[in-house]
Amino acid sequence: xxxxxxxxxxxxxxxxxxxxxxxxxxxxxxxxxxxxxxxxxxxxxxxxxxxxxxxxxxxxxxxxxxxxxxxxxxxxxxxxxxxxxxxxxxxxxxxxxxxxxxxxxxxxxxxxxxxxxxxxxxxxxxxxxxxxxxxxxxxxxxxxxxxxxxxxxxxxxxxxxxxxxxxxxxxxxxxxxxxxxxxxxxxxxxxxxx
Amino acid sequence: xxxxxxxxxxxxxxxxxxxxxxxxxxxxxxxxxxxxxxxxxxxxxxxxxxxxxxxxxxxxxxxxxxxxxxxxxxxxxxxxxxxxxxxxxxxxxxxxxxxxxxxxxxxxxxxxxxxxxxxxxxxxxxxxxxxxxxxxxxxxxxxxxxxxxxxxxxxxxxxxxxxxxxxxxxxxxxxxxxxxxxxxxxxxxxxxxxxxxxxxxxxxxxxxxxxxxxxxxxxxxxxxxxxxxxxxxxxxxxxxxxxxxxxxxxxxxxxxxxxxxxxxxxxxxxxxxxxxxxxxxxxxxxxxxxxxxxxxxxxxxxxxxxxxxxxxxxxxxxxxxxxxxx
Ligand SMILES: Nc1ncnc2c1ncn2[C@@H]1O[C@H](COP(=O)(O)OP(=O)(O)O)[C@@H](O)[C@H]1O
Ligand SMILES: [Mg+2]
Numbered sequence: 110x111x112x113x114x115x116x117x118x119x120x121x122x123x124x125x126x127x128x129x130x131x132x133x134x135x136x137x138x139x140x141x142x143x144x145x146x147x148x149x150x151x152x153x154x155x156x157x158x159x160x161x162x163x164x165x166x167x168x169x170x171x172x173x174x175x176x177x178x179x180x181x182x183x184x185x186x187x188x189x190x191x192x193x194x195x196x197x198x199x200x201x202x203x204x205x206x207x208x209x210x211x212x213x214x215x216x217x218x219x220x221x222x223x224x225x226x227x228x229x230x231x232x233x234x235x236x237x238x239x240x241x242x243x244x245x246x247x248x249x250x251x252x253x254x255x256x257x258x259x260x261x262x263x264x265x266x267x268x269x270x271x272x273x274x275x276x277x278x279x280x281x282x283x284x285x286x287x288x289x290x291x292x293x294x295x296x297x298x299x300x301x302x303x
Numbered sequence: 304x305x306x307x308x309x310x311x312x313x314x315x316x317x318x319x320x321x322x323x324x325x326x327x328x329x330x331x332x333x334x335x336x337x338x339x340x341x342x343x344x345x346x347x348x349x350x351x352x353x354x355x356x357x358x359x360x361x362x363x364x365x366x367x368x369x370x371x372x373x374x375x376x377x378x379x380x381x382x383x384x385x386x387x388x389x390x391x392x393x394x395x396x397x398x399x400x401x402x403x404x405x406x407x408x409x410x411x412x413x414x415x416x417x418x419x420x421x422x423x424x425x426x427x428x429x430x431x432x433x434x435x436x437x438x439x440x441x442x443x444x445x446x447x448x449x450x451x452x453x454x455x456x457x458x459x460x461x462x463x464x465x466x467x468x469x470x471x472x473x474x475x476x477x478x479x480x481x482x483x484x485x486x487x488x489x490x491x492x493x494x495x496x497x498x499x500x501x502x503x504x505x506x507x508x509x510x511x512x513x514x515x516x517x518x519x520x521x522x523x524x525x526x527x528x529x530x531x532x533x534x535x536x537x538x539x540x541x542x543x544x545x546x547x548x549x550x551x552x553x554x555x556x557x558x559x560x561x562x563x564x565x566x567x568x569x570x571x572x573x574x575x576x577x578x579x580x581x582x583x584x585x586x587x588x589x590x591x592x593x594x595x596x597x598x599x600x601x602x603x604x605x606x607x608x609x610x611x612x613x614x615x616x617x618x619x620x621x622x623x624x625x626x627x628x629x
Pocket of ligand 2: 116117225226238
């Protein structure tokens with residue numbers, strides 16, 4: 110198996126199934142953390158990822174899921190480039206905003222919505238990496254998705270992201286209100302005495 | 304350039320002296336936390352009483368005369384107002400007497416910068432873990448040279464979390480070190496683990512661990528709370544590294560003295576082939592050396608200020624401080 114990618118959590122291998130190229134994403138053991146915690150996290154996240162990918166497959170550009178195991182998922186191989194490795198255009202970031210809005214409309218929070226998990230392919234932008242995703246109607250979780258992206262891109266790009274997000278999700282005002290609240294919270298902490 | 308740095312943002316009154324990027328003295332006096340808790344005014348009083356002799360001791364250690372000092376740095380924030388004022392006022396007095404410029408330093412940035420120096424790191428992801436703060440930092444060049452916060456705690460700092468738990472166990476709270484000692488030989492008990500992207504949260508973990516006191520063995524609880532909290536910090540750091548394509552890891556702040564945390568970060572570095580670095584413990588505790596170190600860079604970079612412009616800022620954000628380019 111050829112290793113073709115690596116994220117913070119998983120290793121990505123290229124495999125062949127019935128003559129077609131596919132991707133095996135395997136959440137490898139992290140030796141730095143307690144075994145029990147490690148197994149639990151890897152299982153939970155693989156399960157969440159498989160579930161969300163299946164749910165989104167007909168409404169959003171995500172890799173098609175082929176099979177899932179305890180720690181691994183086999184999925185369609187995408188040919189493209191991660192946004193984190195490219196100069197992001199405002200059209201791309203607007204597309205990302207629209208996709209996040211759609212997910213939120215379907216009560217799904219991504220959990221790690223950054224340029225490391227968006228892939229620009231020939232036929233458009235794909236969202237990947239759903240290990241931290243959740244089925245939820247919580248506005249807090251939705252706001253956190255936006256906050257994470259906001260902090261991961263140049264400030265000049267953020268307005269187009271927010272605009273297209275707002276256009277594709279009806280609850281955007283509540284989410285953006287919550288975002289403001291979160292940004293205030295804990296962020297101006299006074300260093301306390303023990 | 305011979306620069307003296309004063310720190311008094313929390314319990315420590317620290318004085319450091321640098322010369323050409325080398326710390327040649329780093330003296331301190333620490334207010335002892337009594338059972339009665341902490342009253343900022345009391346701590347400030349302690350600092351005022353100690354300021355003069357710690358400054359003198361540092362100069363003796365470094366073998367310098369006051370007249371040789373070419374610049375002064377002090378902690379502008381973040382910290383508690385009454386405490387911060389002591390270093391600020393001492394710095395102003397010294398500056399007037401010696402007729403030199405002052406550099407107001409951000410305490411968190413100073414921890415990160417001194418760690419970059421001793422850890423031999425150029426452009427790391429820096430995990431800053433102290434009592435009140437826990438942040439994942441990276442250096443940015445736009446729109447100005449600064450540390451940005453790419454991940455942080457949603458609620459309490461990891462140090463205060465471990466200390467609160469130590470107090471609940473009736474152990475001595477000392478930035479996680481008593482938890483670390485008691486964790487030896489512990490087994491893992493599942494506890495709430497919260498990571499959202501590159502942010503994390505610790506209150507759920509603290510509440511649940513406290514509920515389990517008396518029901519589980521102390522060693523198991525100490526081991527598990529530490530494992531869980533550090534795993535979350537490590538995961539956030541690892542995500543930041545991959546997101547930002549960085550190849551160096553640094554850790555700084557009080558909790559950076561914890562060996563288990565350092566071993567975990569070292570393991571991440573090894574796995575990816577990254578460099579891992581940290582500063583000697585005297586610089587992870589609060590100290591004046593790091594303030595002097597950053598002040599020298601700022602003064603050389605033209606960021607010195609006249610006495611009249613030296614304020615304190617209790618809520619001085621890490622990402623609000625401009626870095627000197629050097
Ligand atoms: N379906 C795919 N096709 C092609 N490359 C992929 C695919 N999924 C992931 N990758 C590559 O592997 C890397 C890590 O995958 P990701 O799902 O983000 O894992 P992690 O959870 O470790 O971040 C991605 O950044 C990308 O380069
Ligand atoms: Mg990823």
